[in-house]
Amino acid sequence: MNKRVLLARYPSGLPVEADFVLDEVPVPEPKDGEFLIRNLYFSLDAGFRQWMREGAGDNYLAAMQIGDPVMSLTLGRVERSRHPDFSEGTLVLGRHAWETFTLTDASDFTAPLEVDPEVPLHLYLGTLGPTGLTAYFGLLDIGQPKAGETVVVSAAGGAVGSIAGQIAKALGCRTVGLTSSDDKAAWLEAEVGYDIGINYNAADGLDAALQRACPEGVDIYFDNVGGAILDTTLTHLRQNARVVLCGMVADYHDADKPYGITHLWQAITKRATLKGFMYTDEVARYPEAMARMRGWLDAGAIRTFDEIHEGIETTPAAFCGLFTGANRGKAIIEL
Amino acid sequence: MNKRVLLARYPSGLPVEADFVLDEVPVPEPKDGEFLIRNLYFSLDAGFRQWMREGAGDNYLAAMQIGDPVMSLTLGRVERSRHPDFSEGTLVLGRHAWETFTLTDASDFTAPLEVDPEVPLHLYLGTLGPTGLTAYFGLLDIGQPKAGETVVVSAAGGAVGSIAGQIAKALGCRTVGLTSSDDKAAWLEAEVGYDIGINYNAADGLDAALQRACPEGVDIYFDNVGGAILDTTLTHLRQNARVVLCGMVADYHDADKPYGITHLWQAITKRATLKGFMYTDEVARYPEAMARMRGWLDAGAIRTFDEIHEGIETTPAAFCGLFTGANRGKAIIEL
Numbered sequence: 327m328n329k330r331v332l333l334a335r336y337p338s339g340l341p342v343e344a345d346f347v348l349d350e351v352p353v354p355e356p357k358d359g360e361f362l363i364r365n366l367y368f369s370l371d372a373g374f375r376q377w378m379r380e381g382a383g384d385n386y387l388a389a390m391q392i393g394d395p396v397m398s399l400t401l402g403r404v405e406r407s408r409h410p411d412f413s414e415g416t417l418v419l420g421r422h423a424w425e426t427f428t429l430t431d432a433s434d435f436t437a438p439l440e441v442d443p444e445v446p447l448h449l450y451l452g453t454l455g456p457t458g459l460t461a462y463f464g465l466l467d468i469g470q471p472k473a474g475e476t477v478v479v480s481a482a483g484g485a486v487g488s489i490a491g492q493i494a495k496a497l498g499c500r501t502v503g504l505t506s507s508d509d510k511a512a513w514l515e516a517e518v519g520y521d522i523g524i525n526y527n528a529a530d531g532l533d534a535a536l537q538r539a540c541p542e543g544v545d546i547y548f549d550n551v552g553g554a555i556l557d558t559t560l561t562h563l564r565q566n567a568r569v570v571l572c573g574m575v576a577d578y579h580d581a582d583k584p585y586g587i588t589h590l591w592q593a594i595t596k597r598a599t600l601k602g603f604m605y606t607d608e609v610a611r612y613p614e615a616m617a618r619m620r621g622w623l624d625a626g627a628i629r630t631f632d633e634i635h636e637g638i639e640t641t642p643a644a645f646c647g648l649f650t651g652a653n654r655g656k657a658i659i660e661l
Numbered sequence: 662m663n664k665r666v667l668l669a670r671y672p673s674g675l676p677v678e679a680d681f682v683l684d685e686v687p688v689p690e691p692k693d694g695e696f697l698i699r700n701l702y703f704s705l706d707a708g709f710r711q712w713m714r715e716g717a718g719d720n721y722l723a724a725m726q727i728g729d730p731v732m733s734l735t736l737g738r739v740e741r742s743r744h745p746d747f748s749e750g751t752l753v754l755g756r757h758a759w760e761t762f763t764l765t766d767a768s769d770f771t772a773p774l775e776v777d778p779e780v781p782l783h784l785y786l787g788t789l790g791p792t793g794l795t796a797y798f799g800l801l802d803i804g805q806p807k808a809g810e811t812v813v814v815s816a817a818g819g820a821v822g823s824i825a826g827q828i829a830k831a832l833g834c835r836t837v838g839l840t841s842s843d844d845k846a847a848w849l850e851a852e853v854g855y856d857i858g859i860n861y862n863a864a865d866g867l868d869a870a871l872q873r874a875c876p877e878g879v880d881i882y883f884d885n886v887g888g889a890i891l892d893t894t895l896t897h898l899r900q901n902a903r904v905v906l907c908g909m910v911a912d913y914h915d916a917d918k919p920y921g922i923t924h925l926w927q928a929i930t931k932r933a934t935l936k937g938f939m940y941t942d943e944v945a946r947y948p949e950a951m952a953r954m955r956g957w958l959d960a961g962a963i964r965t966f967d968e969i970h971e972g973i974e975t976t977p978a979a980f981c982g983l984f985t986g987a988n989r990g991k992a993i994i995e996l
Contacts, residue, residue: 587923
């Protein structure tokens with residue numbers, strides 16, 4: 327049978343497990359031009375929350391539909407094929423869905439995946455996959471880090487943040503990670519290698535903490551959250567600062583009452599650049615990026631923090647954990 | 662006597678004439694290392710409003726002080742000098758104040774000015790001065806306009822906006838100007854040369870007007886106002902759009918309750934760049950910029966829209982007019 331996780335309803339505010347429902351249907355059979363993928367891993371990405379909303383269709387992808395399997399990046403292997411380009415046994419990475427089997431004609435984003443057998447397969451969804459590529463292109467292309475600069479990362483212990491912070495450190499930057507608890511702030515320093523971990527929920531507030539951690543100001547802010555944390559950090563930018571607009575998780579679950587950014591004028595006097603991006607625009611440079619990430623991994627300059635959940639039934643709870651601060655590193659479902 | 666316009670109190674909201682007061686004091690005498698400038702023109706710039714506020718000192722310049730002559734860009738001629746680098750008769754441009762005579766040791770921003778006698782002198786405060794340089798560097802360096810692209814300019818009939826729109830047009834762009842009345846929108850099209858003038862106060866709203874004027878989206882947004890107009894325009898950006906953050910006049914007079922920008926996430930999916938700047942960072946390129954501006958002026962590709970007010974007594978009313986929509990082009994006081 328094909329086990330699936332369907333969208334039961336559009337989440338209101340933070341996603342909860344009851345927004346999703348499991349079902350089972352027969353495994354479909356490929357027709358001419360189609361092939362069947364047996365999914366091995368799901369990538370859990372907070373950013374997908376933004377398409378769990380009515381009328382989200384103006385935002386890069388169409389809104390997800392109630393009753394459909396939930397859209398997700400997945401890694402799988404071709405099980406049966408009637409498609410000329412995808413033979414049985416081929417590993418594929420794609421924007422598919424939370425289901426054990428996916429039938430496709432490759433008209434969605436689906437790409438064959440070449441792997442090094444010495445590398446754990448799930449790394450190709452994380453550090454050596456979309457997550458790592460996002461951190462790499464965002465930090466290097468927009469951030470343009472120079473040794474000695476101060477780099478602040480929000481959601482610093484999350485999938486992209488934990489990699490971005492480590493790349494910045496490998497390049498000789500001073501790194502400051504923002505996270506949601508004292509525990510995680512200590513973990514950022516002890517395990518992920520940040521010079522300073524800040525709990526933005528601490529009583530004395532993010533503003534004071536940034537003042538202490540970055541008395542000379544922030545050269546690069548790698549922003550995964552938007553909202554009030556972005557707004558506060560804008561007031562700590564240094565001259566010619568770069569702000570990497572990577573994600574705005576703060577807005578995803580509150581589209582009706584989004585936070586209003588009031589300090590954008592700081593970008594004028596600080597001559598700052600804010601830039602959004604999508605790693606998928608840089609397909610031609612994936613080999614360069616993956617080779618460099620692999621080099622850092624092999625040298626021990628970057629560690630992978632993967633949080634692997636076993637079984638499709640764990641998917642809703644693990645996904646909801648991305649929004650509550652429970653998650654550390656890259657959340658992956660192993661089937 | 663030295664006639665001066667003093668800051669009587671910090672404006673509350675929009676500046677009004679009663680925020681300023683005229684006085685007369687004896688003309689000061691230069692000591693060693695000082696020189697006396699007879700001011701010929703004041704440049705009126707909405708941006709200076711942001712320093713008419715208590716505690717504005719973290720914002721590039723110190724706050725103005727109650728009872729002091731109001732800070733302003735001025736153009737004048739050295740009347741008496743005991744400074745080795747500024748001989749009598751030299752024309753100077755500087756960040757001085759609304760007064761007929763300025764005594765300085767050149768420790769503020771003060772630079773000798775070389776002029777072409779065939780050009781009206783006041784153009785060196787406007788199209789061939791700070792205003793033109795701001796439009797030039799903002800549009801060319803950040804906007805990077807290409808022929809055929811759609812360029813939207815806010816405060817499109819103002820000093821910087823009217824020049825930015827004309828440069829964009831000279832470079833083959835489609836230009837859309839945003840302004841505050843039907844009259845000015847018609848004037849933008851008939852006189853300033855915009856392809857489309859939009860009154861953002863019209864009943865059907867800016868959103869609908871931008872949808873009609875830019876169905877394919879906005880490649881470059883040259884923003885002089887910030888606030889709600891910036892926020893709405895963010896939702897009309899095209900892929901890889903550039904947003905020139907030049908001024909946020911909407912925030913200057915309401916610092917206690919600034920407008921919150923809610924659509925910054927658009928920069929992610931649109932891969933947009935937002936960048937602030939100051940023309941004064943590009944001193945080395947002034948000759949290049951002035952030569953090119955002069956070429957466009959001589960060729961008739963750019964017209965200067967200067968609004969010249971006669972006499973220091975007219976300064977408060979003319980300055981306040983920058984905020985009410987009364988102003989067209991570059992407002993200058995001629996002494």
